[in-house]
Amino acid sequence: xxxxxxxxxxLFVIGLGAGFLNGLLxxxxxxxxxxxxxxxLKGRLKDxxxxxxxxxxxMLPLSLLSVWQYARAGSLELTHLxxxxxxxxxxxxxxxxxxxRLSVKALSRIFAAVVLVSxxxxxx
Amino acid sequence: xxxxxxIAFFVAILSGLGVGSAxxxxxxxxxxxxxxxxxxxxxxxxxxxxxxGASLVVHMLRIPxxxxxxxxxxxxxxxxxxxxTAAAHILPQxxxxxxxxxxxxxxxxxxxxxxSRKNEGSPRGSSRDSG
Numbered sequence: 001x002x003x004x005x006x007x008x009x010x011l012f013v014i015g016l017g018a019g020f021l022n023g024l025l026x027x028x029x030x031x032x033x034x035x036x037x038x039x040x041l042k043g044r045l046k047d048x049x050x051x052x053x054x055x056x057x058x059m060l061p062l063s064l065l066s067v068w069q070y071a072r073a074g075s076l077e078l079t080h081l082x083x084x085x086x087x088x089x090x091x092x093x094x095x096x097x098x099x100x101r102l103s104v105k106a107l108s109r110i111f112a113a114v115v116l117v118s119x120x121x122x123x124x
Numbered sequence: 125x126x127x128x129x130x131i132a133f134f135v136a137i138l139s140g141l142g143v144g145s146a147x148x149x150x151x152x153x154x155x156x157x158x159x160x161x162x163x164x165x166x167x168x169x170x171x172x173x174x175x176x177g178a179s180l181v182v183h184m185l186r187i188p189x190x191x192x193x194x195x196x197x198x199x200x201x202x203x204x205x206x207x208x209t210a211a212a213h214i215l216p217q218x219x220x221x222x223x224x225x226x227x228x229x230x231x232x233x234x235x236x237x238x239x240s241r242k243n244e245g246s247p248r249g250s251s252r253d254s255g
Binding site: 007008011012013014015016017018019020021022023024025026027028029031033035037041045047049050051052053054056057058059060061062063064065066067069070071073075076077080081083084085086087088089090091092093094095096097098099109111112113114115116117118119120121122123 | 125126128129130132133134135136137138139140141147148149150151153154155157159162163164165166167168169170171172173174175176177178179180181182183184187188189190193194196197198199200201202203204205206207208209210211212213215220221222223224225226227228229230231232233234235236
């Protein structure tokens with residue numbers, strides 16, 4: 001798929017927002033990219049699922065940059081990291097492998113409800 | 125600490141499945157492990173590197189990425205990352221926590237109330253995010 005030159009500015013702005021959100025809150029940049037690319041490329045993709053690995057491919061280097069910035073500012077504490085690395089790798093791979101075998105629609109709704117309630121707990 | 129690993133495993137599965145992790149690990153680390161907001165955010169970023177790195181490898185074997193979009197999103201993303209991390213270290217942590225809560229409410233609300241899309245998005249109508 002070719003990117004039209006008129007899409008360069010919107011893509012820059014989407015990237016800017018995603019990077020800002022990810023740096024500010026340590027999460028959320030991927031959501032913005034998925035949402036932005038969906039709107040920008042509506043009906044132009046042979047396989048719309050390509051948006052998701054694309055968002056991850058953008059967020060990986062940006063997260064690495066954020067981690068570096070957090071480390072420079074002394075905000076990175078690695079005491080819990082040992083408990084996170086293996087589960088993260090194993091869980092990420094298992095989830096991606098299960099993607100084509102599970103119906104995740106109901107799971108998505110349950111997850112969204114959990115996220116919504118978690119957000120309310122933090123805000124209220 | 126072992127339950128941190130169990131929670132991390134399930135959050136990573138959700139992330140790999142594409143229903144998103146949406147910083148749920150941050151909520152766990154701040155509420156259960158009582159870590160400061162900024163520390164939890166830093167750990168969540170590190171967690172994302174490993175979980176999404178692993179899922180990206182699996183995804184890329186099946187779905188091609190849009191390389192042109194990646195290259196055009198990165199310059200703004202790099203600038204935004206510098207601005208965002210700088211703001212994170214200026215703003216009070218209580219405010220960051222609230223902003224994070226608002227992000228979760230928006231993210232959860234979108235996932236909960238959006239209409240199903242036919243042939244758009246992930247297979248079987250899943251709601252996916254990547255960070």
